[in-house]
Amino acid sequence: xxxxxxxxxxxxxxxxxxxxxxxxxxxxxxxxxxxxxxxxxxxxxxxxxxxxxxxxxxxxxxxxxxxxxxxxxxxxxxxxxxxxxxxxxxxxxxxxxxxxxxxxxxxxxxxxxxxxx
Amino acid sequence: xxxxxxxxxxxxxxxxxxxxxxxxxxxxxxxxxxxxxxxxxxxxxxxxxxxxxxxxxxxxxxxxxxxxxxxxxxxxxxxxxxxxxxxxxxxxxxxxxxxxxxxxxxxxxxx
Numbered sequence: 001x002x003x004x005x006x007x008x009x010x011x012x013x014x015x016x017x018x019x020x021x022x023x024x025x026x027x028x029x030x031x032x033x034x035x036x037x038x039x040x041x042x043x044x045x046x047x048x049x050x051x052x053x054x055x056x057x058x059x060x061x062x063x064x065x066x067x068x069x070x071x072x073x074x075x076x077x078x079x080x081x082x083x084x085x086x087x088x089x090x091x092x093x094x095x096x097x098x099x100x101x102x103x104x105x106x107x108x109x110x111x112x113x114x115x116x117x
Numbered sequence: 118x119x120x121x122x123x124x125x126x127x128x129x130x131x132x133x134x135x136x137x138x139x140x141x142x143x144x145x146x147x148x149x150x151x152x153x154x155x156x157x158x159x160x161x162x163x164x165x166x167x168x169x170x171x172x173x174x175x176x177x178x179x180x181x182x183x184x185x186x187x188x189x190x191x192x193x194x195x196x197x198x199x200x201x202x203x204x205x206x207x208x209x210x211x212x213x214x215x216x217x218x219x220x221x222x223x224x225x226x227x228x
Contacts, residue, residue: 004160032214043121043218044207093161097214104214108153108161 003027004096006109013084014117021079021112023094029074030096034106035067038091047092050077084116119144121210123219130198131227138193138222140182140208150191151209151216152182161207167191178202200228 003026013019023033032051036044048069050056056069066088068080077096081088091113095106124139142148152164165176172184182193191208203226208219 006160034216041126041220043220044216046215046217049214095161104149104211105151105163105166106216107163110160 002098002107004030004094004107004109006094006112008112009110010113010115012115012117015085016083019081019084019114021081021092021094021114023077023079023096023109025075025096025107028096028098030077030098031074032097032104033071033077034095034097035069035077035079036093036095038093038111044093047079081114084114086116089114089116119210119212119217121208121217121219123206123208123222125222126220127223127225129225129227132200133197134226136193136195136198136202136224138206138208138224140191140193140219142189142191142208142210142217144189144210144212146212149211150182150184151211152176152180152191152193153207153209154204155207155221156204164193164206198224198226200226202226 005024007022035047038044047062048056048058050069050071052071052074058064071077093111095108097104097106120143122141150167153161154164155161165174167174167184175181180195184191206222209216
């Protein structure tokens with residue numbers, strides 16, 4: 001159980017285009033979903049936290065207008081990288097949490113490698 | 118600011134060798150602690166977690182970790198590694214719902 005599907009796994013796009021990444025919890029309802037970014041040889045950095053039906057909470061330094069997050073249902077969250085530029089190239093990982101309280105456990109998607117040309 | 122440090126970035130071991138990966142965190146309050154593993158081409162998987170109780174935690178695949186509160190540490194151990202343990206290992210600390218990850222340790226086990 002607790003499977004999180006992330007799609008696509010890899011995307012290459014031209015500079016200036018927008019890219020949408022989907023994150024789905026397949027066999028459970030996720031109260032909260034998280035979006036991370038991972039640079040080469042670095043840690044996962046939390047970008048934003050989203051709760052179903054409400055606006056996402058972005059971490060300091062993350063541009064909310066560039067990284068649009070929608071959490072329309074308890075099983076789906078999307079991250080749209082708008083007007084992508086080469087510096088947005090990175091590995092994006094989503095996770096879904098089951099419990100709102102302190103003992104939240106997150107289950108991770110396989111990640112999306114974005115390359116912006 | 119809270120942070121998580123993993124001291125070893127790359128570790129190479131022969132099969133049957135013992136493993137210990139260090140993890141230290143900086144936060145004075147109550148934390149929950151995790152070790153995740155990422156096998157090549159796969160997603161992060163939970164190895165083990167500590168919320169409270171016995172500070173020696175046993176996880177999947179023969180891994181264990183010990184929480185030492187006075188040292189702010191949560192080191193991962195395995196007595197005898199296998200080639201299939203080749204992966205990247207991440208320590209994470211959560212305060213409430215938010216996770217903070219360490220930079221990861223790449224383990225390569227030689228057959």
